[in-house]
Amino acid sequence: MLKAGDVVGRVRIERLVGRGAMATVYVVVDDATGERLALKVVDLAGRQPRERFEREAEVQGRIRHPNVDEVREVLQVGQLVGLLME
DSSP states (O other): OOOTTOEETTEEEEEEEEEOSSEEEEEEEETTTOOEEEEEEEOOOSHHHHHHHHHHHHHHHHOOBTTBOOEEEEEEETTEEEEEEO
8 A cells, every 4th residue: 555655656645535446546746747636556466357457547548528537647556557647
């Protein structure tokens, strides 16, 4: 689990938002721009769930709609995968 102050890629963890069955969501700050974003970190075991999640990230990253958060980047968070979102 990440904690406040940890750095992942280009962002710094600010606080935990919540945890579900498959993912943990954090508020993060891009230190270069000051922008606050969300980082959804998914704990996936095995190859098939990981591939499914990466496909989901790719599809969500192509959607532009006011009711859908934009995926900015897919990050490696240790052994886990993270989505950096609006």
